[in-house]
Amino acid sequence: MRAPLFGLWCWLGLGLLLACDSGVASAKRFLRCELARKLLDQHGFERSLLSNWICLLEHESGLETSRIITNPNGSRNFGLFQINSRFCQEGRSGGTCNVKCEGQNNLLDENLRESAACAKRIQTSDGFRHWNGWQRYCRNTQNLPNLKVICGI
Numbered sequence: 001m002r003a004p005l006f007g008l009w010c011w012l013g014l015g016l017l018l019a020c021d022s023g024v025a026s027a028k029r030f031l032r033c034e035l036a037r038k039l040l041d042q043h044g045f046e047r048s049l050l051s052n053w054i055c056l057l058e059h060e061s062g063l064e065t066s067r068i069i070t071n072p073n074g075s076r077n078f079g080l081f082q083i084n085s086r087f088c089q090e091g092r093s094g095g096t097c098n099v100k101c102e103g104q105n106n107l108l109d110e111n112l113r114e115s116a117a118c119a120k121r122i123q124t125s126d127g128f129r130h131w132n133g134w135q136r137y138c139r140n141t142q143n144l145p146n147l148k149v150i151c152g153i
Contacts, residue, residue, distance in 0.1 A: 005008070005031035005051060024081065027066030030080070033151035035063060043116040049142040050153065052128055053119075057081065059133035065110045068102075080106035097121055097143040 030038070036054050039045040045053060060082040061067040069077045076085045078101045088094065088101040097118035100106040108113045128134040139141055148153045 014111065016071070017125065019135050026107070027064070029065075030056070030063040031147065033147075033153070036147050036153055038112065038152050043112060043120075045116070045120070049123075052134065052138055054147065055138035055144050056128060056134040059137045060131055065112070065115075068108075073102055076101070079109075079115045080112065080119050081107070081115050082133070083107050083115060083118050083122065084130075087122060122150070 009053055032054060035057065036050055039053060040047060040050060057063055057080055060077075061080050063078045064079065065135045067079065067082065069076075070084065071077065071084075075139070077083065078085070078088065083096070083097070083101075085101055087096045088099045088107055090101045093100050095101075097114075099118055105114060107118065109115070122130050128138070
């Protein structure tokens with residue numbers, strides 16, 4: 001009697017695992033150099049600004065793609081870049097960046113396509129001052145990581 005019961009539990013566990021995995025954005029915590037290379041090579045970030053971006057991301061999200069923070073004013077910041085909810089729409093594409101805040105193909109995906117494009121758009125129009133983490137910790141260039149030494153970039 002134990003063997004069939006064990007098999008049933010295995011199938012139920014596998015079914016739950018597959019059900020939980022479908023439709024959910026993948027979460028990832030990047031390493032500093034891994035992320036720097038990804039931003040540079042796959043998402044076209046400028047090499048001259050890369051140390052600013054890495055410093056900002058370390059202080060805003062801890063390099064985690066799944067981070068969501070609720071601000072005192074009720075707005076929320078999403079993902080690796082901690083993009084404010086005024087730039088995205090919850091549940092469907094929208095906002096200034098015309099992107100979903102959560103769900104699939106959104107600001108929480110580890111592929112970074114949507115979030116990187118939105119972050120670059122914000123930085124181009126507002127500079128880094130949009131992010132409190134950059135203002136507080138990265139504005140002083142002496143605080144920026146030397147990615148050439150640390151990562152060989």
